[in-house]
Amino acid sequence: MHAETTGATAAIDRRAAAEAVFKDMARDPGVPKPDPILVVDDVVRRFGGLTAVDVKHVEVQRGSITALIGPNGAGKTTFFNQLTGFDTADSGTWTFNGKPMNGVPAHKVARRGMVRTFQLTKALSRLTVLENMRLGAQHQKGENFWRALIPGAWRRQEAEITERAEELLARFKLDAKRGDFAGSLSGGQRKLLEMARALMVQPELVMLDEPMAGVNPALTQSLLGHVKDLREQGMTVLFVEHDMDMVRDISDWVIVMAQGTVIAEGPPSTIMSDERVIDAYLGAHHDAPLSESELEAQLQDAEAALEAEIEEETQK
Ligand SMILES: Nc1ncnc2c1ncn2[C@@H]1O[C@H](COP(=O)(O)OP(=O)(O)OP(=O)(O)O)[C@@H](O)[C@H]1O
Numbered sequence: 001m002h003a004e005t006t007g008a009t010a011a012i013d014r015r016a017a018a019e020a021v022f023k024d025m026a027r028d029p030g031v032p033k034p035d036p037i038l039v040v041d042d043v044v045r046r047f048g049g050l051t052a053v054d055v056k057h058v059e060v061q062r063g064s065i066t067a068l069i070g071p072n073g074a075g076k077t078t079f080f081n082q083l084t085g086f087d088t089a090d091s092g093t094w095t096f097n098g099k100p101m102n103g104v105p106a107h108k109v110a111r112r113g114m115v116r117t118f119q120l121t122k123a124l125s126r127l128t129v130l131e132n133m134r135l136g137a138q139h140q141k142g143e144n145f146w147r148a149l150i151p152g153a154w155r156r157q158e159a160e161i162t163e164r165a166e167e168l169l170a171r172f173k174l175d176a177k178r179g180d181f182a183g184s185l186s187g188g189q190r191k192l193l194e195m196a197r198a199l200m201v202q203p204e205l206v207m208l209d210e211p212m213a214g215v216n217p218a219l220t221q222s223l224l225g226h227v228k229d230l231r232e233q234g235m236t237v238l239f240v241e242h243d244m245d246m247v248r249d250i251s252d253w254v255i256v257m258a259q260g261t262v263i264a265e266g267p268p269s270t271i272m273s274d275e276r277v278i279d280a281y282l283g284a285h286h287d288a289p290l291s292e293s294e295l296e297a298q299l300q301d302a303e304a305a306l307e308a309e310i311e312e313e314t315q316k
Pocket residue numbers: 047050052070071072073074075076077078079
């Protein structure tokens with residue numbers, strides 16, 4: 001477990017450190033990182049005739065917040081599923097902290113420190129918030145038969161799990177909801193619970209699947225703060241997101257997928273003006289919500305085109 005570093009200085013240092021790492025980095029797909037926590041090679045996943053994922057090489061820098069973006073159907077979720085052992089890749093290798101992870105089942109992947117969030121399923125919605133949290137740790141405890149025979153050790157571990165769950169619920173301001181059914185939470189509170197539950201395994205790499213989806217604006221800042229907090233506590237974050245405002249706000253680096261492959265990487269401030277990225281989004285359905293400045297630019301382009309057309313007409 002990492003030392004919990006809090007306070008403004010630590011926060012600035014982590015962000016500054018991430019900024020320094022990416023400052024002059026090349027924007028090529030698969031660009032090497034100085035200290036990668038995750039290294040992926042030749043991961044392929046096919047569904048019948050469709051190649052959903054075909055990632056040649058990609059690295060995720062330790063201690064950074066990296067966004068994984070791309071148009072609908074680009075393969076982002078499938079890629080997450082391969083890396084976290086929820087689905088089996090047809091081929092490929094990947095290492096986490098230098099250790100090979102392909103073929104490792106999901107619960108072991110989580111136990112080794114690489115965890116992904118999930119949207120609440122129907123079954124989990126019927127459990128209380130605290131039960132959801134305790135389930136997040138289920139694979140930590142002694143699954144081993146002999147350990148279960150030592151009641152003292154077992155009870156101690158149960159108590160530790162509850163204590164950690166309570167601490168996290170307090171941190172995520174969900175403690176008052178501990179006895180409520182998870183299904184009764186608002187969209188934003190569910191996202192907080194998904195994140196809090198993932199932290200039960202004390203991960204080093206947290207993979208978030210659309211952390212902002214369905215979140216009402218009142219909770220947006222709180223959620224963004226919690227994601228940044230993960231980096232401040234020394235964790236690495238990799239997240240899939242369509243909300244470009246969020247991507248710009250919190251990520252240190254962006255990896256772009258289209259049609260199963262990584263097509264570009266770059267800083268959040270300029271990635272959307274990369275030709276390869278524009279082509280990928282225009283070639284697909286542009287599903288990423290536009291920011292105000294993008295809308296403004298689009299409006300100006302349309303007006304300029306209209307003016308040019310009118311001028312052309314009048315010159316005839
Ligand atoms: N279980 C499956 N069986 C068949 N095809 C699948 C399966 N899962 C994903 N696909 C296909 O693989 C491709 C990649 O899908 P994926 O959900 O990974 O994309 P994505 O980038 O996460 O999209 P979105 O942003 O819309 O969630 C899509 O064409 C999808 O239809």
